[in-house]
Amino acid sequence: MHDVLSLFKRNINQLFGITVDILNVGRSLQQLSLSMQILANNGVVQAAKIQGGKGRPMLALVEILNNTPKEIRPEVAALEHLCAGLAKVTASSSNIVWRYHQLIASLLSAMAHGDRSSASSNLDTLSHLRFTTAADITHLTQHPSFAVAGALERENRQFMVNLCQANLAELHERLKDALRCLGETQQALGGLKMIGLTARYMAFCIASEAAGLAEAEANFKNLSTEITRVVDDLDGKTLAMKKAIEHGQELLDLLLKGYTYAK
Secondary structure, eight states, rough: OOOHHHHHHHHHHHHHHHHHHHHHHHHHHHHHHHHHHHHHHHHHHHHTSSSSGGGGHHHHHHHHHHHHHHHHHHHHHHHHHHHHHHHHHHHHHHHHHHHHHHHHHHHHHHHHHHHSSSSHHOOGTTTTSSSSSHHHHHHHTSSSSHHHSHHHHHHHHHHHHHHHHHHHEEEEEEEHHHHHHHHHHHHHHHHHHHHHHHHHHHHHHHHHHHOGGGGHHHHHHHHHHHHHHHHHHHHHHHHHHHHHHHHHHHHHHHHHTTTTOOO
């Protein structure tokens, strides 16, 4: 039973690591937003240099592109805020589960050493309990060894049980908060995905329009290539975040049911 509870505690610490990874990816998106802004500004400058009517379609394209960083920034800021909240919630969960683990270990030790009668020393009958749900704690209080003690000892044990129940309830609330935060973060990724698709399409249009611009063709094709590279980077980071979110959700679903993740 100690092994299961220890794994439960370790899983919650792993969850904190996952959320820190998500937060770091979220913060790195700020640099991508800046890169997109620089590229868009460069495109506007280059298009303005084209003489005659040939530059107008390109100028229209790069001005549309120039709005992309403005759309990305609030999305990235909202995402970073969600990630920071998620990391805070999971850090709190790690603190709570550490305290809960110590309380359970102390209570079991007190029950094992408080009385040496056959009824109280037979704690092997508790081996099926994981101590990851409120029902497990209730079963513990119903064990014969729990009541076999003096009045003060029984009072102390009940006090510890109350602390265990309160900590476990608080832990479950924090885990629910973390699951909600993961869901909101996942939804926020959808907005970045659509912006990335728009920017990729604009890069394709810029490359196509550049075909008839003589000496400016190479500049705009390079611009298109750089935009595509930034969008590829954006897609890679959002995919990494998506996978981390899904892993966190899978882990939380198990933890909230009192189970552990051994992979």
